[in-house]
Amino acid sequence: MTIYDRPLDRGALGPLADPDARHSGAASTRAARAVSRPQGGESVRSGSFRPAAFAPLIDRAARAHDIDPLLLHAIARVESRHQPNAVSHAGAHGLMQVIVPTARRFGVGAAQQLRDPETNLDVSARYLKTLQQRFGNDLPLVLAAYNAGEGAVEKYGRKIPPYRETQGYVRKVIAEYDLLRRVSTGHRSATVLSRVAAESDL
Template identity: 75%
Template sequence: MGVYRHTSSRLLPVGAGARTAQPAMAGKPQTQPRTAPSSRSPGAQPLRTSSPVGLAPLVDRTAQEHDIDPLLLHSIARVESRHTPDAISHAGARGLMQVIPPTARRFGVDGAEQLHDPQTNLRVSARYLKTLQQRFGNDLELVLAAYNAGEGAVEKHGRKIPPYRETQDYVRKVLSEYALLRGVSAQQAVQPPSGKDVL
């Protein structure tokens, strides 16, 4: 994947790991159709996506509070947990955005069980994404790679996407989901929507 640099102060979408996250409780969340805005052209038809009932407004509000493109947060939640608040991965990542407890502690959340609260999970994730944006100069691919593999892994590999299949797949999946929601190509997804910042 190519490296893209952005000078904006707003974060682009992140996500992945859905194949490893397993819901702690059986059953799927109730979903409702959601219309995602399209940035293709003024007359373009919006895409229809599904978000769990009640979660879409929370994701949108959290994105607005942290100056992040809401479609990015939706993309990450979709890839990370398929919008499942009680998801737990094999690595112990929890909740909608699959936050690991050590990362949560960096942002003042001490209990792993608190990460199953969607609002707490989204806020920790948004703050972490902004931290990654500051560290990696708003390079969306590196921000996503660091979200998945950790900042140290990205630094260790010369500020490039680490050569881990899981991380490379994660970045690709999140960008694909983000592109789908925005109605653009995957390559265009790393660029902020016209006239907007993503992070």
């Protein structure tokens, strides 16, 4: 299981074109975009914040795909506030806000299936594992790809794309992950947070 506590030394973002572009790096844009989040002008149907209710399912998905369960919790918190019926205007569904084109890569083809927490978490964990393998367990890049699409990360030289939403998303998830890890282990992932700050123009 990858626990992100190692120092990271990737350099800052270089000169980047189209700083205000949104997800222009993803192949076929919307179709290849990994996850669409319920923020930045999008809305999520109201619901209670219930992280504990999904802890067993999160732990199961994490074990099945060798993902840190605290990372899944952090993403679920930022994506949907642990709301299984959350739906964004961009068509992302469930706890982990997965869109159908991404889910189809893992054999799930219907939006209704993504509203099942167990299915949603399984698809998300499998996708995260794919991203970890592709980007060498580099947490900021994994999260950037989860948000903006793998193509966007590749387009900008395997750095965090210069999209405000994506940069903010990466920082929020890492901060949430850091908080959860501090609560559980007393360890701070300051090196990762510093890396994100260095690669962000915000």
